[in-house]
Amino acid sequence: MKFIKVVMALMLLVTLGACGSEDATALEAIEYNKQYESLSFSNLDIPVHVEEIDGITYADGVLIVNKEIPLPNDYNPGLQAETEEAYLQMFEDAAAEGLSFELVSGFRSYNYQAELYNNYVARDGKEAADKYSAEPGHSEHQTGLAIDVGSYDSAVLLQTSFEYTPEFEWLSEHAHEYGFIIRYLKGKEDITGYMYEPWHLRYVGDKATDIKESGLTLEEYFDLL
Incomplete structure (x- = not known):
């Protein structure tokens, strides 16, 4: 440079x-x-390279799944090693500052997501369920690169009130240092298709800082709209 x-x-x-x-x-x-x-290179108008390999979509090397872009039914990597290593280090560093995180959810298979989604639809109806749950094959948890976290001490798990905990304040400032972004942002519901989820983190590696500083969703950042 x-x-x-x-x-x-x-x-x-x-x-x-x-x-x-x-x-x-x-x-x-x-x-x-x-x-x-x-x-910076992120300011320059460089075309995004989107490709599909074995039914999996990548944008500049980052795996993409959303309401429009699915994963194969048999894609079953488990929680990927880089995701696990990153969140464990993040939790350890946060604990050194007196904060307590809990892993609420990690990898979910296609079949497990189908079970969850169908139960939510049966309980709340499809329109409501689609705002907070992904159809099978469209969940980031199936990538093995997404986790849901909560505040153990505050017993705040998968609630928007997690936003008001010391843990989330720390997370919003430091998660990108470990390769994570907050995937479903407040005010971006019309783009992601999901409600605001301060607890849902997506591992994107060394692109995390640039994505965070852009204030954009993955769809916007990689021009996938």
């Missing part, structure tokens, strides 16, 4: 050097370099 900045500045020096004084050229180049440093 620094090499590119230097090259761009030198190119500008050469161009301007043919048109004006050396002092003016140097000042212009310095100003250009300052402006260039304010850019």
Whole structure:
């Protein structure tokens, strides 16, 4: 990145050097370099690479599943190692600061999600269930990259009131450092198709910080709308 900045500045020096004084050229180049440093690759209009491999959709290497993009019925990876390692380290670091997290839900198979979803539909009706539960094959939990967390001390599990706990305050500031994003954001229900879920974390690895800082959902960030 620094090499590119230097090259761009030198190119500008050469161009301007043919048109004006050396002092003016140097000042212009310095100003250009300052402006260039304010850019990041996430600001640039780079096309997203979307591909499907064995029935699984990836956007720039990140596995995507939502109401429109399914997983194969037989996709059954279990809780993936990187997800488990990341959340265990996150919980340990939080505990060192006096916070107490509980893993409420991790991997769910297609069949288990079908059982949950059908029970919710039977209880609340399909329209209501679709706002908080994924149809089988459309759950992030089937990826092995999603977890639901709660506050053990406050006994706040899978409730929006989790947002008001010290644990969530810490999570919202630090989860990205461990590769997690809050997947279903407040105010983005019309995009994700699900209610706000402060407890639902999705592992996306080294893209987590950029996604968090963008304030976008995965659908928006990867231009999948």
